[in-house]
Amino acid sequence: DAGITQSPRHKVTETGTPVTLRCHQTENHRYMYWYRQDPGHGLRLIHYSYGVKDTDKGEVSDGYSVSRSKTEDFLLTLESATSSQTSVYFCAISVSNLTGELFFGEGSRLTVL
Amino acid sequence: GEDVEQSLFLSVREGDSSVINCTYTDSSSTYLYWYKQEPGAGLQLLTYIFSNMDMKQDQRLTVLLNKKDKHLSLRIADTQTGDSAIYFCAVANTNAGKSTFGDGTTLTVKP
Numbered sequence: 002d003a004g005i006t007q008s009p010r011h012k013v014t015e016t017g018t019p020v021t022l023r024c025h026q027t028e029n030h031r032y033m034y035w036y037r038q039d040p041g042h043g044l045r046l047i048h049y050s051y052g053v054k055d056t057d058k059g060e061v062s063d064g065y066s067v068s069r070s071k072t073e074d075f076l077l078t079l080e081s082a083t084s085s086q087t088s089v090y091f092c093a094i095s096v097s098n099l100t101g102e103l104f105f106g107e108g109s110r111l112t113v114l
Numbered sequence: 115g116e117d118v119e120q121s122l123f124l125s126v127r128e129g130d131s132s133v134i135n136c137t138y139t140d141s142s143s144t145y146l147y148w149y150k151q152e153p154g155a156g157l158q159l160l161t162y163i164f165s166n167m168d169m170k171q172d173q174r175l176t177v178l179l180n181k182k183d184k185h186l187s188l189r190i191a192d193t194q195t196g197d198s199a200i201y202f203c204a205v206a207n208t209n210a211g212k213s214t215f216g217d218g219t220t221l222t223v224k225p
Contacts, residue, residue: 032212036215042217043118043202043215043216043217043218044157044215045215046212046213046214049212051210060115091156091157093156093157095210100145101145101206101210101213102147102162103147103149103157103159103213104159105156105157105158106156107156108155108156
């Protein structure tokens, strides 16, 4: 079974500070995603990766950057956090070439004061 | 871009059937999914359907797809209190997993 570990699971930070969220998968799935979940907005795609060093923007990428130097790790960075980035962040991997279904991590709750 | 819409809330009695509806805008959507999210957890796939199918049944779950109306529904038979959760509709036009999600329907099951 696919396994995803997100860290940290909870973080409180101040406006203007940098924040990095990490997503680690235990298998070698090619596609990895970062979504944010906000009340009234469902899940919105921030960035995704289709391989090592291959990333692309999603619908809400402003203020975020990503990196993928190894297959198993996908990092999401907020260079200068703002209160509008308070959210729950989910990492996901695509686990089936047949169905394209996503397997999600447990989420990282970020509060920007 | 793609837009996916769901009603926000549904309340049913235990033992009744629940029907959660979803509409989408992109007619090229090929992969359609239902995910379930329990409190404090990530989403987990419940079931999926391909666009060349009209219906899929999986135990208590029945998915209906009306491509003409771009309408997807999830029926849960004999709904139990453990089915209380948020249900998300999602669609994609490739198998690369880049899905667009609805806002989720909160299902409350009353004893």
